[in-house]
Amino acid sequence: MGTPLTDRLAALGRGASPDGRAVVLADRPDGTVVRVGPVVSKAHAPDSDRGDLAARIAVARDPLLAGILLAPLGDGRLLDADGRPASLWPLGAPVAPDDPDAAPWEEAAALLARLHSVPVAELPGPIPPMRGPAKVARALRRLRAAGAPGTAAATVLRAASGLPPWAHGEAAPPRPPTAPLRAGAAPHPPQEHPIRAEAAPPRATPPRTGPAPLRAEAAPPRGASPRTGFLCHGDLHLGQLVRHPATDGPWLLIDVDDLGLGDPAWDLARPAAWYATGLLAPDVWQRFLTAYRAGGGPAVCPEGDPWPELDVPARALTVQSAALALVRAAGERRAPDEVEQALVDACARILALPGGECDRTP
Structure with a gap:
């Protein structure tokens, strides 16, 4: 059984991906992340300024950031996860930790x-x-x-x-x-x-x-x-x-x-x-x-x-x-x-x- 926070994040993810299995990807004081199929739900830090966070998510949704920042799912509005601001994102494949020679340094710089x-x-x-x-x-x-x-x-x-x-x-x-x-x-x-x-x-x-x-x-x-x-x-x-x-x-x-x-x-x-x-x-x-x-x-x-x-x-x-x-x-x-x-x-x-x-x- 998960915590109330991870259970709520899983429920938010299933709202966008009903058949996915919930997997906790990270659970830290400054951010908890749960994957449900192709959807990632994130609870941001408890002390996040919600107005600033909403502005940052709006920037990520802007067409000028296409191809630079991963855009959030839906309309970008903040959700609630056990009293913490939360957001939904598409699943991406991270950098492989066991293959340092393949680390995308040039791509990151670009x-x-x-x-x-x-x-x-x-x-x-x-x-x-x-x-x-x-x-x-x-x-x-x-x-x-x-x-x-x-x-x-x-x-x-x-x-x-x-x-x-x-x-x-x-x-x-x-x-x-x-x-x-x-x-x-x-x-x-x-x-x-x-x-x-x-x-x-x-x-x-x-x-x-x-x-x-x-x-x-x-x-x-x-x-x-x-x-x-x-x-x-x-x-x-x-x-x-x-x-x-x-x-x-x-x-x-x-x-x-x-x-x-x-x-x-x-x-x-x-x-x-x-x-x-x-x-x-x-x-x-x-x-x-x-x-x-x-x-x-x-x-x-x-x-x-x-x-x-x-x-x-x-x-x-x-x-x-x-x-x-x-x-x-x-x-x-x-x-x-x-x-x-x-x-x-x-x-x-x-x-x-x-x-x-x-x-x-x-």
Whole structure:
């Protein structure tokens, strides 16, 4: 017998697929998913803002997102599942977890480039902010409450202190989006990767060339996101892609819970952070980045060093991943494993960079 929540989700699914067998695909505090035949019913997080969630689902239904985001079933209206907002979606085939060589990195990058290029003024609104930075703040709150090992937790929290407020959920004054960079714009000069273990010792950041919005003298004030107003996924990883129709259809992005307006660099930040921490092979990162640029994505300059745009979001995602890793280890009463420790080590390298930690002296 299932829980009242999963039973209700199964009933919602059978409303669209009467003969299907109910299978629980995921049951987490932030989302419970039940499959009934070709239909997937999802209960969103209990604290979801229903107005924002409805707006995100309306965006997913818009024709401008066809071929980019998986569209919901029916009219897109929110349903109720044991007091939680719920929605119905068609079943897609996920990325195979046992075949990493077949992971669709290029396809994911191409979809992001298209998503970031959607004309937001033509979408139903108002569109809420992308929720990525708010999730960093939540991960840090969980770390503080978890009683994780002192030295590791302190390293992560100190690395978080060097992030500008916009990168961990604090409000910053809105800024209009910059225009996508021209194909002929001057690239940034080469630069060692700032977080990787094999990176050169910290040194002064070289002067940047290129379009005015990216030059040091034109940089936004500390605490303000350099760009907002682009449609962003907000939580990009390979689990957010499915083939639809299942098995042989094109790849599409799923999960609109964090969808919204923001800095498109955020959607590249998780693979960038994985590359930075040594969890993603350099050739895979280059394939992803090359495909994003080939699609005309506006998050990074069209050629040259992408790190000026990716640095802060990648640091933020590294901090978030390390915080959640320590929370998980503390909950299981064990030391961090190799992957978890790699994330903490990356936070330690962040601290060695210029601006890696806030100066709290009077």
